[in-house]
Amino acid sequence: MIRIGVLVSGRGSNLESILKSTGSGPIKGARVSVVISNRPEARALRVARRYGVKAVALPPGSDSPDRLGASLATILESHGVTRKEGLVLLAGFMKVLPASFVELYRGRIMNIHPSLLPAFPGLNAQGQAIDRGVKVSGCTVHFVVPEVDAGPIIIQKAVPVKEGDDEDSLSARILRQEHRAYPEAVGLFVQGRLRIVGRGVQVKK
Amino acid sequence: MIRIGVLVSGRGSNLESILKSTGSGPIKGARVSVVISNRPEARALRVARRYGVKAVALPPGSDSPDRLGASLATILESHGVTRKEGLVLLAGFMKVLPASFVELYRGRIMNIHPSLLPAFPGLNAQGQAIDRGVKVSGCTVHFVVPEVDAGPIIIQKAVPVKEGDDEDSLSARILRQEHRAYPEAVGLFVQGRLRIVGRGVQVKK
Numbered sequence: 504m505i506r507i508g509v510l511v512s513g514r515g516s517n518l519e520s521i522l523k524s525t526g527s528g529p530i531k532g533a534r535v536s537v538v539i540s541n542r543p544e545a546r547a548l549r550v551a552r553r554y555g556v557k558a559v560a561l562p563p564g565s566d567s568p569d570r571l572g573a574s575l576a577t578i579l580e581s582h583g584v585t586r587k588e589g590l591v592l593l594a595g596f597m598k599v600l601p602a603s604f605v606e607l608y609r610g611r612i613m614n615i616h617p618s619l620l621p622a623f624p625g626l627n628a629q630g631q632a633i634d635r636g637v638k639v640s641g642c643t644v645h646f647v648v649p650e651v652d653a654g655p656i657i658i659q660k661a662v663p664v665k666e667g668d669d670e671d672s673l674s675a676r677i678l679r680q681e682h683r684a685y686p687e688a689v690g691l692f693v694q695g696r697l698r699i700v701g702r703g704v705q706v707k708k
Numbered sequence: 709m710i711r712i713g714v715l716v717s718g719r720g721s722n723l724e725s726i727l728k729s730t731g732s733g734p735i736k737g738a739r740v741s742v743v744i745s746n747r748p749e750a751r752a753l754r755v756a757r758r759y760g761v762k763a764v765a766l767p768p769g770s771d772s773p774d775r776l777g778a779s780l781a782t783i784l785e786s787h788g789v790t791r792k793e794g795l796v797l798l799a800g801f802m803k804v805l806p807a808s809f810v811e812l813y814r815g816r817i818m819n820i821h822p823s824l825l826p827a828f829p830g831l832n833a834q835g836q837a838i839d840r841g842v843k844v845s846g847c848t849v850h851f852v853v854p855e856v857d858a859g860p861i862i863i864q865k866a867v868p869v870k871e872g873d874d875e876d877s878l879s880a881r882i883l884r885q886e887h888r889a890y891p892e893a894v895g896l897f898v899q900g901r902l903r904i905v906g907r908g909v910q911v912k913k
Contacts, residue, residue, distance in 0.1 A: 619844055622827040636908020638864040639824055641844060659843040661866035666911055703841020706871055 505693055506536040508584035510575070510596035515547025516678060517594040517615055517685055522554045524686035533590070533693045537582035539575065541565070541598050557582060572604035586611065590692060592685070593647065602649035610699055612647040613692070615685050617677045619643060619659055624652035629674040638664050640673065642681045644688040646699060655704045657688045657697060710898055711741040713789035715780070715801035720752025721883060722799040722820055722890055727759045729891035738795070738898045742787035744780065746770070746803050762787060777809035791816065795897060797890070798852065807854035815904055817852040818897070820890050822882045824848060824864055829857035834879040843869050845878065847886045849893040851904060860909045862893045862902060 507525060509518050518538060526534040538551035543560035551558035565574040579589060586608050593600075593614040605612060618628035620643040623635075632640040641661040648654040660680040664673055691697050696707040712730060714723050723743060731739040743756035748765035756763035770779045784794060791813050798805075798819040810817060823833035825848040828840075837845040846866040853859040865885040869878055896902050901912040 619824060619827065619842070621840060621842075622824065634907065635826060636861050636906070637824070637826075638848075638861055639846060639866050641866075643843075656841050656843055661844050661846075666913075701841070702839065708871075 505533040505588060505590055506583040506585075507533055507590045507592060507689070508579045508582065509535055509538045509547075509551075509592045509594050511538060511540045511545055511547035511594050512542050512597040513545055513547060513595040515545070515550035515594070517681055518547050519550050519554075520682035520686055521592060521594065521689060522550070522556065524689065526554075528686075530686065530690045530693055533689065536584055537578060539578055541571075541596070547594070568599075568601035569603075571598060572601040572607075575600075575604060576607060590689070592689070594685070599651060600647065600649075605647055605649050610646060613644055613657065613685075613688060614647050614652075614654070615681055616643045616645065616652055617674065617681065619661060620645065620652055620656065627670075629677060630670045632664065633668065633670050633673060640664055640677060642677050642684055644684050646704065655699050655702055657691065657704045657706075658684045660684050710738040710793060710795055711788040711790075712738055712795045712797060712894070713784045713787065714740055714743045714752075714756075714797045714799050716743060716745045716750055716752035716799050717747050717802040718750055718752060718800040720750070720755035720799070722886055723752050724755050724759075725887040725891055726797060726799065726894060727755070727761065729894065731759075733891075735891065735895045735898055738894065741789055742783060744783055746776075746801070752799070773804075773806035774808075776803060777806040777812075780805075780809060781812060795894070797894070799890070804856060805852065805854075810852055810854050815851060818849055818862065818890075818893060819852050819857075819859070820886055821848045821850065821857055822879065822886065824866060825850065825857055825861065832875075834882060835875045837869065838873065838875050838878060845869055845882060847882050847889055849889050851909065860904045860907055862896065862909045862911075863889045865889050 524530045537557045539559050541561045548558040591612040619641040623631040644658045645656045646654040662676045698705045729735045742762045744764045753763040796817040824846040828836040849863045850859040850861045867881045903910045
């Protein structure tokens with residue numbers, strides 16, 4: 504059984520797609536053991552509790568990178584999300600993880616980003632896409648490396664940008680694909696089908 | 709009747725997709741009047757002649773940006789591809805156009821690029837995509853501005869990057885979409901449905 508820790512900051516819609524897929528869902532062999540938010544008021548914590556999953560707000564003063572890494576590692580390990588066998592999912596977590604934490608959980612941290620990376624890294628990817636006038640965008644699930652939005656890519660899903668789209672309508676269309684892509688990526692991980700090779704990810708049959 | 713000039717350097721596969729669509733093809737109201745190559749030995753010149761289209765190699769010594777711009781403008785204008793009513797298509801043209809030429813034909817020069825811009829601009833976009841390990845790539849038709857691969861985007865088509873792909877197999881898959889995208893973009897232009905708005909292109913119904 505792979506134990507998953509999900510790091511959140513916001514409303515928790517990607518968290519919910521993961522919660523629906525694991526545990527008693529279609530992804531056998533994994534369950535979410537803990538959800539951790541840097542914001543105590545994050546709606547995602549309520550989502551976690553609704554699914555009967557432990558929801559933890561980071562203690563005040565966890566803001567420095569060193570403290571953030573230490574706090575996360577402590578909470579994750581104490582819920583069985585170990586650096587040897589666990590899986591850490593970033594689901595709208597708005598803090599940059601310290602490199603030491605990323606190294607500790609190397610190859611066991613995933614993030615989802617609302618663009619087809621390497622296009623539009625960083626904040627507000629959907630707004631960047633609208634401003635640039637692209638006709639195709641999408642989402643990317645990738646392993647996390649210390650450099651932001653630069654890790655090996657597991658899954659990407661494309662969506663059209665339609666005439667008259669604004670940031671909100673494009674975000675909604677991308678989000679529907681995020682809710683498919685993230686559980687797919689977790690499923691591949693749980694089945695042992697992902698192998699990081701160089702800057703890429705090989706998906707075994 | 710919109711007269712089109714196509715600038716080439718290589719084998720002319722995108723040229724052929726344009727030649728098939730214009731003239732007596734499905735795009736009414738446009739025909740290719742001249743094909744210009746910076747390389748006299750380019751296979752694309754033979755493709756042009758096979759379709760009965762005037763094929764011109766740039767004179768030796770057209771390499772400096774100023775001379776390149778002047779040579780192109782002279783040949784295009786003399787074949788009716790005017791800066792007021794013509795359309796210039798880059799189809800694998802391996803020279804950077806001087807800004808003065810781009811300004812002269814402002815909003816009337818298109819290029820096709822084998823990636824989903826802004827990802828992987830510049831040379832060997834397909835190899836860049838393989839090296840980065842993306843799972844989705846594609847092609848982009850855009851209006852040309854002086855900055856390379858940065859112009860307003862008209863059409864993008866996505867393709868999957870499959871397990872085991874190399875640069876050749878990915879290039880072939882993208883090329884099939886290029887052969888659909890470029891005639892589509894030309895058709896929209898000929899129908900007067902493209903409007904450059906800021907950094908983007910509005911496609912009218």
